[in-house]
Structures are given as structure tokens and as C-alpha cells.
Amino acid sequence: MDDEPRKSPKPRTLDRRGVALKIRARPIIRPVRLSDQVLESLRNDIQSGRTAPGSRLPTEKELTESFNVSRTVIREAISRLQTDGLVIAKQGSGIYVADPMEVTRSFRLGLEDSEQKTSIREVYELRVGVESEAAALAAIRRTKTDLAHLEKSLKALSAPNDFDRGVDADVTFHRLIAQLSKNAAIVRFQEFLASVLAETIKVARGNSARQAGLAETVLDEHVKIFEAIAAGNAEEARLAARHHLVKAQERLNLHKS
Incomplete structure (x- = not known):
């Protein structure tokens, strides 16, 4: 019997078939987005009364420096404050805290988490309809000055930048096309969509950055729109x-999906 080969003991994990191992795991907590943090800070100031109705908010540059974040983050936060009816934009003057007695709450998309796959898909489906028509109208109504601004935006989009600058240039390119349409309703809707638009572009550009050659393909698509x-x-x-x-x-x- 001693000459018989001994069988190695089975691993303990296989002795209890069908029984899951117990591991010490903690739920993964998703980091709070920068735009959410800025939004919450500004919203608290407004709703607490520290920033009174009629007060003008600091400029985009001042907010960027105060919060130490990119302009894209500030624009997302301000756009969501506008959506909530907490602030209003006055052309050529700035962003002002709204009087709650005079402002009607805006329509909401109802996309509480724009990083969810379903939400991103729905935003892109909406963008296909709105932005395709905006581009068509822009082709008819654009001026030489308009084209100069759009070309400048395209160059910024193609230049080697950090991630946030790339997102900002991408958002600017699409926003300019809406403005070139000379359709006020499309422009206002694009402004309303700004916060979720920036988030979906972040997801798309992040995906492009992970795949070789994909960024060039995406840039070429923007060039064809411009041309x-x-x-x-x-x-x-x-x-x-x-x-x-x-x-x-x-x-x-x-x-x-």
C-alpha cells in the first residue's frame, strides 16, 4: 500500500461544490462628478439665501479659478442651474440668480444619471434628429464670419490637448453649428441640453482615446460636417x-440597446 501513489488533496474550494466562497468586499462607491460638486455648492448658496435673487454670479473664468476645475465643468453646472430655474442668462451681461416668483421651472429630460447606457443612448437618438437638421440649416444660412468661427473650433478640436480641453472643443463645435442654423429654438434647446451633451461627449472621447486610430476617424467625421x-x-x-x-x-x- 505504501508503494501506491498518493492522491493530492483536493483544493478546499472544490470540496464544497455549489457553495460560494465568502470574501470580504465593500460596495464600490462611484466618485461624485466635479460638475455635481460645483452644482451642489452653487445651489446651496442660492437656496440658502446667501446669494440673493437678482445677484450676478461670478464670471465663468472666476468660477473656474475659484473651484479649480475646467470651464467645461462650470458650464455643465450652470446649465443645470438654468434647467432647474435657479439662474437666468442675460445676453451680454452674465448669469443672474432668478427670482423664484418670476421663473417657471423648465422642462426636464429626466435623465438623472447621464452615464447610464440607456440615458446615453436616448441622448444620442435625440441628438441625431436635432443636430442633423441644425447642420442642414447651417449650410444654408452660415456667413463667412460664421465659417471662420467654426473652422477655428475645428482646429482646436484637432490640436493635441488634454482631455477636458478636447471635450470643451467638441462641445463648442456642436454648439456653434446650432448657432449657425439661425434657429433660436434649436439654439435654446442646445443650451438646455448642454450638461448632458458634455457628459455623453466625455464618454465618447474616452472611448476613442482607448482605441488606436479611432480619434483620427472621429476627427475626420467632424471635418466632413464642416466641409x-x-x-x-x-x-x-x-x-x-x-x-x-x-x-x-x-x-x-x-x-x-
Whole structure:
């Protein structure tokens, strides 16, 4: 019997088939987004009365320096305050704390977490319709000055930048197209959508940065939109904008949702 090969003891994890091992795990807590932190701080100041109705908020540059965050973060927070009816923008003057007795709460998308896959998909589906038509109108109505601003934005988009600057340039490019449409309703809707738009662009650009050659493909899609608008070809501009947004959905696997 001593000459018989001894069988190695089975690992303890296999002795109890079907019984899951007990591990010490703590729930993973998602970090609070910077825009949420800025939003909460500003909202507390307004709702507590520390910032009175009619008061002008600090400039975007001042807020950026005070909170030590990017301009994109500040724009997201301000946009959400506007959505909540807590502040109003006065052309050429700035952002002011709204009088709650005079402001009607704005329409809300109801996307509480714009990082959720369903929310991102729904925003992109909405963008396809609005931005495709905005691009078509921009091709018809743009001026030489408009094209100069859009080209400058495109160059900023193609320049090597840090992540936040890239997101900011991307958001600016799409916002300018809305402005070039000369349709006030589209412009206002784009402003309303600004906070979730920035979040979805962050997700898309983060995905592009992880895949070799993808950033160049995305840039080329933006170039084609610009070229169609510059050429005054409404149908090509509409198709180029639609193609860009549909491909963005595919790259994020949103079209399968």
C-alpha cells in the first residue's frame, strides 16, 4: 500500500461544490462628478439665501479659478442651474440668480444619471434628429464670419490637448453649428441640453482615446460636417452630422440597446 501513489488533496474550494466562497468586499462607491460638486455648492448658496435673487454670479473664468476645475465643468453646472430655474442668462451681461416668483421651472429630460447606457443612448437618438437638421440649416444660412468661427473650433478640436480641453472643443463645435442654423429654438434647446451633451461627449472621447486610430476617424467625421456646411450643401451636411452621431452610437455599442 505504501508503494501506491498518493492522491493530492483536493483544493478546499472544490470540496464544497455549489457553495460560494465568502470574501470580504465593500460596495464600490462611484466618485461624485466635479460638475455635481460645483452644482451642489452653487445651489446651496442660492437656496440658502446667501446669494440673493437678482445677484450676478461670478464670471465663468472666476468660477473656474475659484473651484479649480475646467470651464467645461462650470458650464455643465450652470446649465443645470438654468434647467432647474435657479439662474437666468442675460445676453451680454452674465448669469443672474432668478427670482423664484418670476421663473417657471423648465422642462426636464429626466435623465438623472447621464452615464447610464440607456440615458446615453436616448441622448444620442435625440441628438441625431436635432443636430442633423441644425447642420442642414447651417449650410444654408452660415456667413463667412460664421465659417471662420467654426473652422477655428475645428482646429482646436484637432490640436493635441488634454482631455477636458478636447471635450470643451467638441462641445463648442456642436454648439456653434446650432448657432449657425439661425434657429433660436434649436439654439435654446442646445443650451438646455448642454450638461448632458458634455457628459455623453466625455464618454465618447474616452472611448476613442482607448482605441488606436479611432480619434483620427472621429476627427475626420467632424471635418466632413464642416466641409459640407462650408460648401453650402444642406443635404450633405445633414447626412454628415447624422453619420457622425450614428457611428458614435455604434462605437459605444448603443445601437444594440
